[in-house]
Amino acid sequence: xxxxxxxxxxxxxxxxxxxxRRNADYVLKYNKRSLYPIVDDKIITKxxxxxxxxxxxxxxxxxxxxxxxxxLPAIIDGRSDFVIKPAQGAGGDGILVVAxxxxxxxxxxxxRIISHDEIEHQISSILTGLYSLGGHRDRALIxxxxxPDQIFRSISYEGVPDIRIIVLMGYPVMAMLxxxxxxxxxxxxxxxxxxxxxxxxxxxxxxxxxxxxxxxxKHPDTANAVDGVQLPTWDGFMKLAxxxxxxCGLGYIGVDMVLDQEKGPLILELNARPGLNIQIANDCGLxxxxxxxxxxxxxxxxxxxTETAEERVRFTQGQFGHVPxxx
Numbered sequence: 001x002x003x004x005x006x007x008x009x010x011x012x013x014x015x016x017x018x019x020x021r022r023n024a025d026y027v028l029k030y031n032k033r034s035l036y037p038i039v040d041d042k043i044i045t046k047x048x049x050x051x052x053x054x055x056x057x058x059x060x061x062x063x064x065x066x067x068x069x070x071x072l073p074a075i076i077d078g079r080s081d082f083v084i085k086p087a088q089g090a091g092g093d094g095i096l097v098v099a100x101x102x103x104x105x106x107x108x109x110x111x112r113i114i115s116h117d118e119i120e121h122q123i124s125s126i127l128t129g130l131y132s133l134g135g136h137r138d139r140a141l142i143x144x145x146x147x148p149d150q151i152f153r154s155i156s157y158e159g160v161p162d163i164r165i166i167v168l169m170g171y172p173v174m175a176m177l178x179x180x181x182x183x184x185x186x187x188x189x190x191x192x193x194x195x196x197x198x199x200x201x202x203x204x205x206x207x208x209x210x211x212x213x214x215x216x217x218k219h220p221d222t223a224n225a226v227d228g229v230q231l232p233t234w235d236g237f238m239k240l241a242x243x244x245x246x247x248c249g250l251g252y253i254g255v256d257m258v259l260d261q262e263k264g265p266l267i268l269e270l271n272a273r274p275g276l277n278i279q280i281a282n283d284c285g286l287x288x289x290x291x292x293x294x295x296x297x298x299x300x301x302x303x304x305x306t307e308t309a310e311e312r313v314r315f316t317q318g319q320f321g322h323v324p325x326x327x
Contacts, residue, residue, distance in 0.1 A: 015285025017276060026290065030169065030251025031272050038248045039270040040133060043087045043141055045248070052247050054240065055266050057083070057258075058144040066127060069120050075142050083146075084123060086131040087139040092187040094131030096122050097145060109145075109158060110186060146266065149259040151232060155179055157221040159186030163199070163237055163257045166274055166286065169297060170245030171312045172238050173289040173320065175199040176278040177206055177231065182221050190277050195219065197226050198282035202321020204234025210280045236265045238317070242309040244270055289320055 038044055049056045060082060061075035076082055085095040096119065097109040105113050123140045125131070132138040152161045159180030166174045176196050180186045183193030190196050195216070198207035209216045209226040219226055231237070241255040244267070254274025258266050279285055296315060300306060307315065 015288035017286040088132040165241040196281035204231040
């Protein structure tokens, strides 16, 4: 028992945030339950983002009932690639990525050939709530298929790498790049075997990687180094993440973004209960950073002022980056 106490004290001293503290001091404190539908439903998130002028993957159509499945041919007419996903799905489950058409059928991103009937069956499963949070009836979203920027070609296996930034009251506090692997079946999901790589907030340069709870320096499938990679347009990602506070009104969120080869940074989704593995990837605890932001908020409140998204980014880059902020 004494050994466990010493371990707890050591983790506390390092600012490691546990799930209980995350829930009590941040999720419950800063996230109003009435606002959860904005982030739990990808369609609502996308509509709010579009209205706010924030870039997201283009939405081709929405199917809400079994009867509307007959509209699928019109929605994807003339499109050789697209993505179908559950509006309220989690962990990447239920997502179907079509990369091309082949002899009247469809080729998925993994190379599997499927029929139109199989796609309709997938949509039907989505509508029943098979992949949704809580198993409730859901809607199917058909949208633009992201083509990852060439920078990821050497450090990712199939799929689409994404960037998660934890944001407290509009202040980005920690960032991580998630890289698909063969183990994760091309999904950027850490629990299924994707790699988590810390990212320096000030520069957008990747730090060390963690894979299956092991510290790594190279991608297991490509054998290329995952650290020291400069992510393009990093300040754009930071400003997008900071602006999501005004978008959804939730104070503690995870912002998931991608870098498209043609369209640049795009927001995929928001998460009101972001996981804590990001601390392992960054070899750093969240608590010291969130407390620094709370101190900043108290200081601003005493002065009767607030900060813009750009000012919030500049503050956190200066506080938590490995080098001084450049914007």
